[in-house]
Amino acid sequence: MSNKILVVDDQASVRQLLQDYLSEQGFKVITATDGQNAIYTARHEEPDLILLDIMMPRMDGYDFLRQYRQERQTPVIIITAREEETDAVVGLELGADDYVIKPFRMRELVARIHAVLRRKDEASEKFALYREGDLVLDERTHTITMKNTPVSLTPIEFDLLRMLMRSPGRVFSRSELIDQLADSGFTGLDSTLNVHIRNLRTKIEPDPAKPLYIDTVFGVGYRFMKAE
Incomplete structure (x- = not known):
């Protein structure tokens, strides 16, 4: 059974790029345009992992993490355009599991996804x-x-x-x-x-x-x- 990934990013081009590539890698991909939309989608779709942009309108990635971590512990990988390490640290403090910085290599991102999912599966066995x-x-x-x-x-x-x-x-x-x-x-x-x-x-x-x-x-x- 394919793992389901929720891609959260306000840029349509990024969402489409990730959806196309990850689908080719065998994942089932759903998308959300901002944190508020992601909260609703995650509750109903129950993804196995979330790829989360930080800088978004309405509700940014940090606010999403603050709210969502009160409900569930779904693995989250932050995707950020910022290069300062402090941005990644804030995300980790709020409960993210890993982070990648734009522009990123697709093969590296997929490797990180597999690593986080493998860690989750091994822990449950x-x-x-x-x-x-x-x-x-x-x-x-x-x-x-x-x-x-x-x-x-x-x-x-x-x-x-x-x-x-x-x-x-x-x-x-x-x-x-x-x-x-x-x-x-x-x-x-x-x-x-x-x-x-x-x-x-x-x-x-x-x-x-x-x-x-x-x-x-x-x-x-x-x-x-x-x-x-």
């Missing part, structure tokens, strides 16, 4: 359960709970937390985390790893400023702390 204190990660259902309350994570955040929870107490260097996440499709930079760690702490720590679970080992990397 493994069945371990990890528990530390009030935090539970269930690979069978691909869910996180804190004190029995569901916690919404992006696919990258889920993979990162799972990696840390598999080896509590072990210190992972920053480069090791980036390398291991690359195996599951992560293509970000060292600075974007910071964003994902900060997002995780915001979502699972009682006090993100004084983390109980994800500990920083200065000059080295991070480790997951065992519950006391």
